[in-house]
Structure formats: C-alpha cells, structure tokens
Amino acid sequence: MYHLARSLYANFTRKEEYAVLILGLDNAGKTTLLERLKTEYSNTKGLAPDKIAPTVGQNVAHITKNGVMLKIWDLGGQEALRTLWESYYTEAHAVVFVVDSTDRTRIEQCRDALDKIVSSESIEGTPILMLANKQDQEDRLEVEDIKEIFNKIAEKMSARDSRVLPISALDGTGVEDATEWLVSRLVRNKQQRPPKLR
Template identity: 55%
Template sequence: MYTFLSGLYKHLTRREAYYIVIIGLDNAGKTTLLERIKSIFLGVPGLPPERIAPTVGLNIGRIDIGGARINFQDLGGQTDLQSIWERYYRECHAIVFVVDSSDPERIEECKNALEKVIMDDTVEGVPVLMLANKQDMPTALRLEQIKEIFNQIAERLGARDSRVLPISALEGTGVKEAVDWLFLRVQRNKANRPPIIISQ
C-alpha cells in the first residue's frame, strides 16, 4: 500500500523543468538580469547593483511559472570563460544573449561571440533571445540599431524561434516580458528539447 501511495504521490507531484543559459560579454548585465528575474518572480529583493561582482563560473536562479520550474544558468562572459559556454548548450532549452547596448565599441565583439554560439551544432533548434540591456542609459543604442547589426546572424537562425527585446535589468523594464517569451518558446519546443521531469 505504501509503495502504491508513494508512487501516486510522485506521479501527482511531477513537473517539467527547463534550463535557460544566460550568456554575453562581461559587464553586459547578465547577473543583474538574473537578480531582477528572481526579484520579480520570487518576490524577494535581489542583490543591490553595487554588490554584484563579475561572474566567474556560474550563477544559478530558479523560478516557478505555470507549474513548471525554470532554471537560469548565468555564465561568466570574460573572454577566457567563454569557452565553457558550449558545455551547457546540449542540456539547455533556450539561450539568452545579453548585449550592453550602452557600449557601442564592443558591439562587433558581441556580434562575433553570438555568431560563434549560433554556429554550434548543439544549439540547433534552440530558441534564442537577445536582450538589448541598459536601455535606461542615455548612450544606449536604439533597438532598431541593434537589430540591424545582428540581422545577418538572424538569417542563419532560419526557422528557429528568435527575438531581440529591449530591457533594463537595473530598472526591471522588459524583464517579465522577456521571461514570458522564453517560457512560451520552451513549451512550444518540447518535441525538439523535451523538459526534464522532476518531483516537487
């Protein structure tokens, strides 16, 4: 009887889990984005900006949406750490590429980094969301300018779900919309990248 009830409980408490990788150059605002996501969806205060240090390795954040668990993996963006990104592609359900839109001098470097990501065979069919961060800054490139720069890469994405959205991780503008877009896409992409089934 215990085995039956235990099995029934496990079945009833199962839910889907998705893994979303957050990448981009150093100082793009990836960790600030993760803190803002946790603040919005968990209702807890995130780390204040002055306490956010550059990521060396990995930061993890988990939120629950619509009965599913979303695991965000924020990876370091320094040049010597970018080689670890590919280790996370095979298991991820979506990729978020964060761009510092207030730093036009590094846009070409951003473009090259994203191009390398897209050309990796293991991300075939994975939704890609590019976030034009720091839109609150007066020096920020407009969304249209960033889209124009990355249009050539977007052509290589083919039929894959991809989008560019403006956000301010610092102020929280556009962050909920970005997560909602991701959640919808990972659910639509179940046939290509099935979720991990976990117990609550």
C-alpha cells in the same frame, strides 16, 4: 505497499523544468538580469545592484512564471570563460543573450560570440532571445541599430524562434515582456526539447 504508493505519489507530483542559459560578454548585465528575475518570480530576494560582482563561473536560480518552472544559468562572460559555454548547450532549452547597448567598442566581439553560439549544432532548434540591455542609458544603441549589426546572424536563425527585445535589467523595464516571450517559446518547443522532470 508503502514504496509503491510513495513511487506513484512522486510520479504524479513531478514537475516539468526548463533550463535557460543567460550568456553574453562580461559586464552586459547578465547577473543583474538574473537577480531581477529572482526578485520578480521567486521567493528569493535578488541582490541589490550595488552588491553584484562579476560572475566567475556561474550563478543559478529557480523561478516560476505562469506555472512554468525555469532553472536559469548565468554563465561568466569573460573571454577565458566563454569556452565553457558549449558544455551547457545540450541541457539548454533556450538561450538568453544579453547585449550591453552602451558598449559600442565591443559590439563586434559581442556579435561574434552570438554567431559562435548560433553555429553550434548542440543548440540547434533552441529558442534564442537577444536582450538589448541598458536601454535606460542615454548613450545606448537603439534596438534597430543592434538588429542591423546582428542581421547576418539572424539569417542563420530563420528556422528557430528568436527575438530581440529592449530591456533595462537595472530598473526592470522590459523584463516582464522578455520573460513572457521566453516562457511561451519554451512551451511551444516542448516536443523538440522536452523539459526535465523533477
């Protein structure tokens, strides 16, 4: 009887959890974004920006926003590590692609990386949120300029939820709007990519 009661209790208290990948080239601000999300939406205090080192491999955090649980994977963006991204696609419920708005020399490389993600069948139908990071810097590209550069990829994403938003992961500007958009799309896409129960 005890085991039956325990099993029923466990079944009723299980919660839905969505897996979100944070991808982008190295130094785009992916880990800074993850640490900002931890500070804003979890009981864990994120690292101070001066303590953040480049990600070699992955960082993981759990946050809750509007009652929706997210497991966020921040994957390293160095060229050698990008080949590993695809192994996470089948588990992902959404992709957050972070662009360094100040890195004009690698913007084409950044576009190519996003194109490769969008072209993968494993990620088809998954919402994609592109964040134009470092909008607090004077030498940044404006969001409209970034949209223009990534325009051809947008044509491939026409059937899925996608958005480009300006943020500064460093000071938190735009992070709330980005998280709101992401959570609403995860819930809306629940039938196509059901959440994990934990």
